[in-house]
Amino acid sequence: MATYRIGIDVGGTHTDAVLLNDKNEVISETKASTTEDVATGIYHAMHKIVSHANVPKENIKYAMLGTTHCTNAIVERKRLNQVAVVRIGAPATLAVKPLIGVPNDLRELLGEHVFLVRGGHEFDGREIVELDENHLYEIANELKEKVDSIAITSVFSPVSKAHEERAAEIFQEVLGDSIALSLSSEIGSVGLLERENATILNASVINVAKMAAEGFIDALKNEGIQAKVFFGQNDGTLMSVKYAMKYPIFTVACGPTNSLRGASYLSELSDAIVVDVGGTTSDVGVLVQSFPRESSLAVEIGGARTNFRMPDLVSIGLGGGTIIKIEDEHSFTIGPESVGYRLPEKGLVFGGDTLTTTDVVVALGKSNLGDVKKVSHLDKNLLEKIYVRMVEMVEEAIDRMKTSADPVPVILVGGGSILLPETLKGASHVIRPNHSGVANAIGSAIAxxxxxxxxxxxxxxxxxxxxxxxxxxxxxxxxxxxxxxxxxxxxxxxxxxxxxxxxxxxxxxxxxxxxxxxxxxxxxxx
CATH class of the missing domain: 3.30.1490 (Dna Ligase; domain 1)
Incomplete structure (x- = not known):
């Protein structure tokens, strides 16, 4: 019996979906507009690929989702959990309070219940002081019916997580199994403040992740599909729903990593640079043994510094919907503003009133989209200059990601990759594989x-x-x-x-x- 899997990736402009068979061959693909509530866009994309493929729904066994739900919640400061922050590290860490350096609006939302408890460990696993269990019981009783999620961080817990685990036991004993607990030793790496921030953010998006999972599973059920569900995570791999409920923060950069994994699969290359051109931005990343190279730097999410695993990416404001502003016959600006998912109504070649990068490549005969007559009046010499600068922006980003001057293979993916030529400076060769427009959804499905x-x-x-x-x-x-x-x-x-x-x-x-x-x-x- 042939089995199938669905891969869906939600971006800022498009929600991409693919249906693969058990040989990982693409049976059906689509790009639907991302909707404000996200779930509607997911449902429309899923319905399209299932209807088009016309395969037995009971044979669709797996469904993978790469989602921006948690990222959006943090950035927009919406739908966040009621969080308590517990740091085990007194008296050693009293000088620097939790949420230091976090933007004020986010600190106001997440910093209402902050507690410092005696305990923690040295770098070699020795206790700084004994864990103050009585204080933890007091905190647990104080938090009854006030919070639904607790972030627990102990000094040097990546070396010894004993105090975090004991604290979790106490909170569960007093508050019951329904309380969501996030332990820093399971989320971030060494570095107290960044690890603490990552843990607090994780605690804040538990409900958002649960809603996203329930919405995805409901969409599958409405389509008559009983598939096993997985979430994409930052390192280009998958996690089960249960795991995603516990560590939703690991989903925040799964979109670009899905694209890198999809690019590796479609091109059959394990080491290369990938340029993923979307509607608003281009993300440039590096494949190392078929996985995204990870960043060694602290990464900001919603203005808070964190230190958990994230892909090493350069993002530039160049996509298919990027707005071009012409100031005179010699000068112009490219982005960073974009018409995004409104390109089919705003772009000149589609009858709109805004000059975009897509209009430039159509006018120069490099792509066949919309109505070329609607851009025939534009100055070709100026458009050539704009196009040269567009390509230079990508070449500069590629150069920033390289670790040597040697040319390397470059894989172009994403719906906006039509903007770029077949040769790029610094590339040994440029590959634009089949199905490159939905590489992110394919990366989600095959992860x-x-x-x-x-x-x-x-x-x-x-x-x-x-x-x-x-x-x-x-x-x-x-x-x-x-x-x-x-x-x-x-x-x-x-x-x-x-x-x-x-x-x-x-x-x-x-x-x-x-x-x-x-x-x-x-x-x-x-």
Whole structure:
């Protein structure tokens, strides 16, 4: 019996959807406009591909969603949970309060219930002071019916998470299983403030993620599809619904990473630079062994610095709907404003009143869209200058992402990739694969499931071989918990960084494991 899977990726302009068979071949694809409520756009896209494919609905076994729900909630400051912030680190961390450096409006929303508790650990796992359990019981009783989500952060919890786990037990004992608990040791890496921010943001979008999952599952049911549901996450892999409910913050950059994974699959290249041209921006990322290269820098989300895993990307204000402003016969500006999903009504070639990058490539005969007569009056010499600058913007972004001067393969994907030529400076060759317009949805559909561990080990106590083995085993366990088939899980990335400033021959080990979907993964939302 042939089986099928649906991949959907929600972008700012388009909601892309694909239906793949069990050989990962594209059976049906579509680009629908993203709607304000997001769910309607998802439903329309899903209905189109299922109707067009005309396959037995009972044979559609999997559905994968890459969504901007959580990102939008943080950026727009809407639909966030009632959060309590608990830092275990007194008296060592009293000088710097939680949510320092976070924008005022976000701090007002998330900083109403902030508590500092005695406890925490040193870098080598020794307790700073004993955990103040009595204080935690007091806090739990004070928070009854005031919050629905708690962010728990302890000093150096990536080394020892004992205090965070004990705090979670106490909150669950007093407040019951319905309270959502986010532990920093499971979310961020070493670096207290950034890890704490990431944990607070995770706690704030639990309800948003639940609504997104319920909406997606309802859309499937309305279409008569009983598929197993997975979410895309930042590193280009999938997680089960249950895992996504616990770690929704890991979904915030899944769109660009889905595009990179889709580009790798469609081009059959494991190492390359990917340029994903959308309606509003172009995202440039790097494939390393078929996965996105991760950023080594702190990443801001909604103005809050965080340090959990995110793809290393450069985004530029150039897309298919980017607005061109002509000041005189010699000068012009490109973006960053865009007509976005309104391109079919605003672009000149479609009868609109706004000059966009799409109009430029149509007028120059580089693409066949809309009505070329509507742009025939434009000055071709000026348009050529605009086009040269558009290409230069992308070439500069590619150059910023390269680690050497050597030419590298460049893969073009996204609906806006029609803007770019077949040759680019710095590229050994340019590939525009079939189905490149929906590479993000394909990346969502074919993605594997991953787990990642980052931890400091004192090698004088454990030894390097035992430290690496321990980290590998934990990463494999994380992948299996996230929904991977145990027999298919492999280690895909290892990083071992000696920490010369810490005694005891300390090293920071980061390991990522990935595997294929587990067939009996959960669908139900608990």
């Amino acid at each position: 594997q499931v991953s787990g990642q561990v980052e931890k400091i080990f004192v090698l004088d106590e454990i030894g390097r071989a035992a430290a690496l083995q321990s980290a590998k085993e934990q990463a494999i366990k994380e992948a299996v918990q996230a929904g991977a088939e145990p027999s298919s899980v492999e280690i895909v990335d290892i990083e071992d960084v000696p920490l010369a400033y810490l005694p005891g021959n300390a090293t920071r080990v980061r390991v990522k494991a990935a595997g294929d979907l587990k067939y009996q993964s959960e669908v139900a939302i608990n």
